[in-house]
Amino acid sequence: MKKIPNAYVVTLILLAPISLLFFPPSLTLILTLPAALVYPQIALFTGIFADILYYAPKANLEASYVGALVYFFAVFVRYIFKTRIM
Amino acid sequence: MPYFHNRSSTGRGSVSPTGFFVGAGLLVITSVFLFMRIFAPDVLVYVSKPFWQTGATVTTFVSNTFSLKSRSDLLNEVGTLRQTNGELATQLSILSEKNKTVSVDLAGEEQGVRAHVLVRPPVSAYDTLVLDRGSESDIRIDMYVYSNLGIPVGRISETGNKTARVTLFSAPDIKTQGWVGDNKFPIELVGIGGGAFKVEIPKEAPIEIGESVFITGSGATPVGTVILVTREPSSLVGSISIQPFVNLFSLTQVTVHD
Numbered sequence: 001m002k003k004i005p006n007a008y009v010v011t012l013i014l015l016a017p018i019s020l021l022f023f024p025p026s027l028t029l030i031l032t033l034p035a036a037l038v039y040p041q042i043a044l045f046t047g048i049f050a051d052i053l054y055y056a057p058k059a060n061l062e063a064s065y066v067g068a069l070v071y072f073f074a075v076f077v078r079y080i081f082k083t084r085i086m
Numbered sequence: 087m088p089y090f091h092n093r094s095s096t097g098r099g100s101v102s103p104t105g106f107f108v109g110a111g112l113l114v115i116t117s118v119f120l121f122m123r124i125f126a127p128d129v130l131v132y133v134s135k136p137f138w139q140t141g142a143t144v145t146t147f148v149s150n151t152f153s154l155k156s157r158s159d160l161l162n163e164v165g166t167l168r169q170t171n172g173e174l175a176t177q178l179s180i181l182s183e184k185n186k187t188v189s190v191d192l193a194g195e196e197q198g199v200r201a202h203v204l205v206r207p208p209v210s211a212y213d214t215l216v217l218d219r220g221s222e223s224d225i226r227i228d229m230y231v232y233s234n235l236g237i238p239v240g241r242i243s244e245t246g247n248k249t250a251r252v253t254l255f256s257a258p259d260i261k262t263q264g265w266v267g268d269n270k271f272p273i274e275l276v277g278i279g280g281g282a283f284k285v286e287i288p289k290e291a292p293i294e295i296g297e298s299v300f301i302t303g304s305g306a307t308p309v310g311t312v313i314l315v316t317r318e319p320s321s322l323v324g325s326i327s328i329q330p331f332v333n334l335f336s337l338t339q340v341t342v343h344d
Contacts, residue, residue: 020209022144024209041108041112044112048120052119052120053130055212056212056214057243058259062211
């Protein structure tokens, strides 16, 4: 089985945070999940980036919380199942 | 051949060089954006503006292209809109006649600062707007923001020199005092995002469907109507659903004033 080309991985990683500027947060979440399975830090970064862009005073930092949640989920998944292609 | 590998035998917790660089890079980028947000909000908006404008264009294109409504639904909607248009034209003529009897002439006294909306829901999380005017245009924190029809939609929460951020009344967890109907029954509107509110009322509250909802402190302009009143027999409190007059997803211009 072929290894996923780096270009795809880079696109996946960039798409999640950049989509915050184009699409609703729900779509960003969908894009973040696969990216986070490759690099969990992406989820954390995307959440914080969403708050930097759109945080409103008096609101909770929900985007960062969700980002942290996805980060821990991705770390957990990677911890349990580390798939290797041989 | 792919297989699931037990990490315990390969050094659990080890970070690959690529992962380290990705993490470090993201940390630097986050710090730069955070710095901009705190110390130079105008720069952040300036950098994001082309993306937001492209996003708005793309969203409009997609929603127009992939409309899920059938032809018959659209025809029905056109018929309803024509009927509503006729009714509104009648109301307008009545109000125009009444307006002639008002002694105070408000023409030429347009209040406030007009501003373009750079980003709006659903793209902006938390129901916030970013405006292209700021403190240089005399916009200050806590000023009210109105739609083109003069309906209050939120308040200024942050200002830069050339930009401002608006927290909409419907932003999550934002509480706004208001009242309903001619009885002026007091309510507390709690924003839940997406232009929607959660409003709890006592079960015996004299609120009916179709009554107007007002927000305190912004003049007696209704912000929406009651479309559903829920009163569960087993509960002491009920709730109402509000249909806002302003579609936040299509706001392009607003007026800001005290």
